[in-house]
Every structure is written in structure tokens, then in C-alpha cells.
Amino acid sequence: MTARLVIMGPQGAGKGTQAARLAERLGVPAISTGDIFRANIKGGTELGVLAQSYTARGDLVPDSVTNDMVRDRLAQGDVEGGFILDGYPRNAAQVTELDAILADRGVALDAVVELTADRDVLLERLARRAELEGREDDTPESIARRLDIYAEQTAPLTTAYAERGLLVRVDGIGAIDEVTERLVAALDDASVPGAV
Numbered sequence: 001m002t003a004r005l006v007i008m009g010p011q012g013a014g015k016g017t018q019a020a021r022l023a024e025r026l027g028v029p030a031i032s033t034g035d036i037f038r039a040n041i042k043g044g045t046e047l048g049v050l051a052q053s054y055t056a057r058g059d060l061v062p063d064s065v066t067n068d069m070v071r072d073r074l075a076q077g078d079v080e081g082g083f084i085l086d087g088y089p090r091n092a093a094q095v096t097e098l099d100a101i102l103a104d105r106g107v108a109l110d111a112v113v114e115l116t117a118d119r120d121v122l123l124e125r126l127a128r129r130a131e132l133e134g135r136e137d138d139t140p141e142s143i144a145r146r147l148d149i150y151a152e153q154t155a156p157l158t159t160a161y162a163e164r165g166l167l168v169r170v171d172g173i174g175a176i177d178e179v180t181e182r183l184v185a186a187l188d189d190a191s192v193p194g195a196v
């Protein structure tokens with residue numbers, strides 16, 4: 001059974017955590033563009049050097065860089081049985097690029113999950129994560145910038161996916177297990193293969 005999913009949601013909504021849990025459940029890789037950038041920054045690669053100034057500020061890395069990176073990742077063998085994309089697409093141009101990448105491979109998305117949460121809850125969670133993980137981009141300025149970019153550029157993408165009948169909206173507030181169960185049930189309702 002294959003499942004090709006996108007998971008969207010503002011920073012702090014628990015997207016990364018839920019993507020990893022869902023991926024395990026479905027037996028597909030979770031692909032986080034943020035994680036790929038962070039690994040490259042840590043490793044000092046050319047891609048990392050390029051991305052670092054953008055990620056530190058909370059700005060989007062230019063599409064030309066991000067799109068090529070995702071195209072390469074989705075060409076790898078382990079995604080043939082499906083995938084969960086976490087953190088991509090984040091703007092309209094990336095939606096167009098993802099459509100093209102998938103069309104070139106003769107496949108399509110099964111669903112786009114949006115994890116929702118209030119800004120107050122997000123700010124609280126992000127402040128806690130900043131203390132625990134010490135991520136370079138968890139400064140108050142960068143957090144605010146990322147939430148603004150999400151609201152301006154990423155959240156509107158859900159409308160386009162809803163029009164295609166792909167959008168599954170899930171409340172991201174609650175215990176981690178509870179949210180995972182909600183997610184699995186919502187995907188099952190949407191007839192996504194292998195969710196239950």
C-alpha cells in the first residue's frame with residue numbers, strides 16, 4: 001500500500017513529531033526539508049552554507065535551491081512506496097514544482113494534512129522548544145518571522161488543496177498520542193491507504 005502525503009502546519013503545531021509517527025505507522029519515509037537543511041548546515045556542505053543565513057533569520061531558502069533538493073530526494077528508491085513531506089511545499093511556486101515532480105514520476109498526492117493550532121499555543125510551545133533544543137532559529141525574532149511567513153505564504157495553499165479535494169484538517173492541540181489517533185482517523189475517513 002502506498003501513501004503520498006504532505007503535512008502542513010505552523011511551526012510549533014507538532015508537525016515534525018506527527019510526521020515521524022505517521023511515517024512509522026504507514027511504513028514510509030518522513031521527509032523534512034527543515035531537517036535536511038539542518039543536517040547540511042551541521043555538515044558544512046555547500047547546500048548548508050547556502051541555506052544557513054536564510055534559516056537563521058527564519059526566511060525561506062530560495063525556491064531554486066529547495067526545489068532541486070526535494071526533486072533529488074523524491075528520486076531516491078525509498079520513496080517508491082510512498083512518503084510524507086514535512087515542510088514542503090511552503091509557497092505557491094513550490095506547489096507548482098511538487099505537481100511537476102510527481103507528474104514526471106507518474107504519481108499523485110493522496111492527501112494534504114493541515115495541523116491547526118492557535119498562535120498563543122504555538123508561541124508557548126516554541127518558547128519551550130527553544131529552551132530544550134537550542135535551535136539557532138528559535139529566537140523570538142525568527143519565530144515571529146516564521147509564523148508570519150506561514151500565515152502569508154503557506155496557509156493560503158490549503159485552499160488550493162481543498163479545491164482539489166485533498167485537504168484533511170486536524171486539530172493539533174492535545175497530547176501527542178491523542179493527536180496521532182486523530183490524524184490516523186481523519187486519514188482513514190479520507191480513504192488514505194494504510195492509515196489504520
Ligand code: AMP
Nearest residue numbers: 033034054055059060061066087088090
Ligand atoms: P522547519 O524545520 O520546517 O521549521 O524549517 C526550518 C527552516 O528551513 C525554515 O525556517 C526555512 O528557513 C527552511 N525551510 C524548510 N523548508 C523549506 C521550504 N519548503 N522552502 C524554503 N525554506 C525551507
